[in-house]
Amino acid sequence: xxxxxxxxxxxxxxxxxxxxxxxxxxxxxxxxxxxxxxxxxxxxxxxxxxxxxxxxxxxxxxxxxxxxxxxxxxxxxxxxxxxxxxxxxxxxxxxxxxxxxxxxxxxxxxxxxxxxxxxxxxxxxxxxxxxxxxxxxxxxxxxxxxxxxxxxxxxxxxxxxxxxxxxxxxxxxxxxxxxxxxxxxxxxxxxxxxxxxxxxxxxxxxxxxxxxxxxxxxxxxxxxxxxxxxxxxxxxxxxxxxxxxxxx
Numbered sequence: 621x622x623x624x625x626x627x628x629x630x631x632x633x634x635x636x637x638x639x640x641x642x643x644x645x646x647x648x649x650x651x652x653x654x655x656x657x658x659x660x661x662x663x664x665x666x667x668x669x670x671x672x673x674x675x676x677x678x679x680x681x682x683x684x685x686x687x688x689x690x691x692x693x694x695x696x697x698x699x700x701x702x703x704x705x706x707x708x709x710x711x712x713x714x715x716x717x718x719x720x721x722x723x724x725x726x727x728x729x730x731x732x733x734x735x736x737x738x739x740x741x742x743x744x745x746x747x748x749x750x751x752x753x754x755x756x757x758x759x760x761x762x763x764x765x766x767x768x769x770x771x772x773x774x775x776x777x778x779x780x781x782x783x784x785x786x787x788x789x790x791x792x793x794x795x796x797x798x799x800x801x802x803x804x805x806x807x808x809x810x811x812x813x814x815x816x817x818x819x820x821x822x823x824x825x826x827x828x829x830x831x832x833x834x835x836x837x838x839x840x841x842x843x844x845x846x847x848x849x850x851x852x853x854x855x856x857x858x859x860x861x862x863x864x865x866x867x868x
Contacts, residue, residue, distance in 0.1 A: 621675040621766075621788075623666045624728040626719060626745065627694060628656035628737040629687040639837045646837070648686070655690050658734030662794030664804055665764060666732055667698035673766065676700050678728075682718045684708050688820065695815035696807035702820045710830035712740075716748035717828045723753055729769075729788045735760055735795040743793075750791035758790065762797030 631637065632652040640647045655663070669675040679694040680703040681687050691702040705722065709715045723731065731750075736743035743759070750757030762781065763774035769788045774781050776797065807815070847864075849857045862868040 621669065621673050621730065622728045623669060623675045623677045623730045623732065624723065624726075625659065625663045625666050625677060625679045625694070625699065626731070626733040626749075627659045627663070627679050627681045627690065628734060628739070629653050629681060629683050629690050630656045630737050630739045633738065637839070639839075643836045643838065644834055653686070653690065655693060656734050656737045656739075658736060658738075658793075658795050659732075660804060661796055661798045662732035662734060662792075663694060663697060663699065664799045665794065666730075667805060668799075669730075669766065670698060670700070675730075678703060680705070680719065680722065682707055682709050682715045682825075691820055692815050693807060695818045695820070696811040697805045698811065699818075701818055704820065704822045705825050706822050707825035707828075710834075711832045712742045712744040712748070713831040714828045716745050716752065718825055719745070719749050720752040721826045722823070723749070730766075731755070731789070731791040732794050733791065735793040746791055746793040753791070756786055756790050757793070758784065758786065759793040761792040761794055764792065764798060 630653065632654045635651045637651070638647040639645060663679065666675065666677045670677050677699045678701050679691060679699045681691060682705045684706065687704060691704060695702055703722070705718045707714070707718060709718070733746035733749065735746075746759060747757050758773055758775055760776040761773060762776050763772070765772040766788075771786045771788065771790065773784045773786055773792070775784070776795070847860060849860065858868065
């Protein structure tokens, strides 16, 4: 079984975010980048398949050389090989187009993307990739069991969970639940040393154009000062809720 896990290089949520060039470009200086959490859930599940089904696990990202540290971490976690498409994408359309071109020349039984990335939260790449490859797509996947080419799947829906059956090949959008946070693999020294010997291939991108443009980035407004109300001042609390918060 060949498994492809699509990886996004995203800012750590604890990083302080700033913009440059009149707020039209993201300032990466001083920002810590990590594996997109939804992608890491998918990668962990893929490594389990590697151990149980002898699956070959490849990780891929679309990005410049700054993405290579997270690919090395993926290799240390357990992926067999890594691929970087050498392009700084401008939107999800470009990412999907680059991944499509790669998958059309490399056959995979299971393609795992994150449900969404935590930077732009677009949630579009998995669906577009599956459509381009004429493969079924299951978003918000929280359970995956494989028996031959038959799949038992579960996804999260509003108010509950939905169980489905499918066949390989398929594209799934991973999220927490496919594995739990406690199950995430922390690379050990052995894994880190082995990662240095594994293949990290850099390939040229196909010619694509972004379908969207950025006009300006804008931070949310700063929160106003907090007003503390004495626990016994019920009338004062009600007055603030009614006149200032306007929630009564």
